[in-house]
């Protein structure tokens with residue numbers, strides 16, 4: 001039986017970024033995924049890295065996790081790019097937040113006051129010229145009264161998730177991590193004398209042993225925990241997406257309106273997202289949602305009318321009961337860890353989650369107290 005230091009179940013952004021930190025610290029790591037690596041929620045994501053508190057006055061450790069992840073991002077991307085020679089397309093574009101009705105403008109003003117109180121850099125858009133400087137193609141929408149006003153958040157950044165996943169996969173392989181695809185975990189094997197430890201996993205490709213294990217299986221994480229009597233709850237939340245093929249520079253920043261957004265890619269693609277739907281494990285697209293996203297995109301940027309829809313897809317975000325991710329060791333099994341429940345922020349929170357969880361798994365004290373993320377709290 002093949003034995004490694006750590007087995008991670010799930011090769012999404014959460015599992016692969018943990019593997020990368022553990023392998024960088026010298027561990028032998030194996031990552032198992034029943035499908036293709038990175039093809040769960042992670043590649044489906046937009047890759048928005050939201051603005052965070054920059055004044056050091058975070059309310060709690062979840063806020064601190066966000067700020068630390070935001071700060072870690074550029075260096076983390078450099079490391080992955082250096083190890084893989086693949087560019088994950090990190091861009092400090094900033095994000096525009098606009099309102100297309102008077103009601104939406106009232107809500108946006110309330111949100112902006114809260115962002116300011118939370119220590120975010122928030123710049124009001126005061127005139128059509130200011131808007132046109134930031135995003136020239138929004139000028140016509142503003143002039144015909146479709147846009148009522150907005151704010152610019154310079155700290156909002158972007159990454160391209162499918163490229164980040166490819167880069168992370170390659171960087172892991174270069175560090176000797178064994179990423180096994182098409183391998184389904186069927187049974188956990190517990191120690192005979194020590195019921196409080198896991199010794200191996202029986203899978204569709206044989207048995208794999210390790211000193212420690214981590215469930216990083218996204219929306220499917222609770223299913224894996226159930227066999228072990230673990231009761232943590234993770235629900236799938238479907239998000240649908242539309243990708244337009246356009247020319248580079250059509251839009252410059254992330255454009256957010258209510259729950260929807262437009263995201264520019266370096267090569268000119270524009271992504272329109274997204275929905276948040278409670279439909280179980282159904283990952284299909286619906287005509288209604290795709291139609292709504294296309295209308296949203298074309299109402300803001302009429303030029304997208306000339307662009308073809310290249311692709312649509314859906315992914316399942318892993319949501320925890322209280323909105324806070326589960327990151328830490330299980331009480332029931334001394335060598336079993338969980339890292340999941342990142343909901344709409346898994347791509348954003350990956351570097352900080354991996355950094356602090358790897359510290360715990362390596363026997364060190366995490367630099368951020370993980371108490372708030374305790375997976376045993378349900």
Ligand SMILES: Cc1cc2nc3c(=O)[nH]c(=O)nc-3n(C[C@H](O)[C@H](O)[C@H](O)COP(=O)(O)OP(=O)(O)OC[C@H]3O[C@@H](n4cnc5c(N)ncnc54)[C@H](O)[C@@H]3O)c2cc1C
Nearest residue numbers: 010012014034040041042047048218239315345346347348
């Ligand atoms: C439409 C959409 C837009 C999003 N936009 C953003 C964004 O802009 N910014 C952001 O930060 N986040 C965003 N997210 C959220 C982000 O994608 C998720 O939080 C993140 O991808 C979760 O990563 P994960 O590794 O936990 O899960 P996943 O990527 O789903 O990976 C879990 C893996 O576990 C595997 N697995 C499951 N069960 C088993 C098993 N029994 N055996 C073996 N393998 C198993 C799966 O095959 C899968 O590959 C978005 C999500 C969606 C759907």
